[in-house]
Amino acid sequence: xxxxxxxxxxWLAALAGGAAYYVIGAAWYGILxxxxxxxxGLTAEQIKTNFNKAVxxxxxxxxxxxxxxxGGFMSAETSLSDAAQLGLVVGLIFSGLTTYVHYLYTMRKPxxxxxxxxxxxxxxxxxxxxxxxxx
Numbered sequence: 001x002x003x004x005x006x007x008x009x010x011w012l013a014a015l016a017g018g019a020a021y022y023v024i025g026a027a028w029y030g031i032l033x034x035x036x037x038x039x040x041g042l043t044a045e046q047i048k049t050n051f052n053k054a055v056x057x058x059x060x061x062x063x064x065x066x067x068x069x070x071g072g073f074m075s076a077e078t079s080l081s082d083a084a085q086l087g088l089v090v091g092l093i094f095s096g097l098t099t100y101v102h103y104l105y106t107m108r109k110p111x112x113x114x115x116x117x118x119x120x121x122x123x124x125x126x127x128x129x130x131x132x133x134x135x
Contacts, residue, residue, distance in 0.1 A: 005072030013134035014071055017127035018064030024123040025059070032115055039112040066090070067127045074132055083132035084125050091124030092117065 029036055037044065070090055074083060096117030103113055 005069055007072075008075075009068055009071055010131070010135045011068075013131040014064055014068040016134050017067035017071070017131040018060060020130045021063040021067060021123040021127040022060050024126055025063075025119055028119045028122070029115075036112070036115040039109045039115055041109065063123075063127070066124070067131055070124070070128050071131045071135065074128075074135060076135055078132045078135070080129050080132055083128040087125035087128030088121065090128070091121035095120040095124065 037047070070086060073086055078086075096113070099116055099120070100113050102108075103110075
């Protein structure tokens, strides 16, 4: 099944969708970062001291992989509306709810989910639409 998902993969579309996903994340957390840090229980000093900048590159690679597999569920005829619906399901249902369950067990503040699932939902929608538009 996995190989079938990638049979007709458009790597340019996956790269463009991954880039869109990444840029949305940078903007999202750039604008909402202060609230996110508070909800995550982190300080700017903790992030400055402990954050490994290699995470940026890894994030971009992971986001390309996410978009590539979303692309596997699309055909060349997938409408932008259908792509947006797929992005919504991937972002909100699969990613968002999985993240929520993790937060329940790690006893995270309840409002953290709005920052993280909000990002994955919007980014997944946009990335899926970018993929479909290029594909």
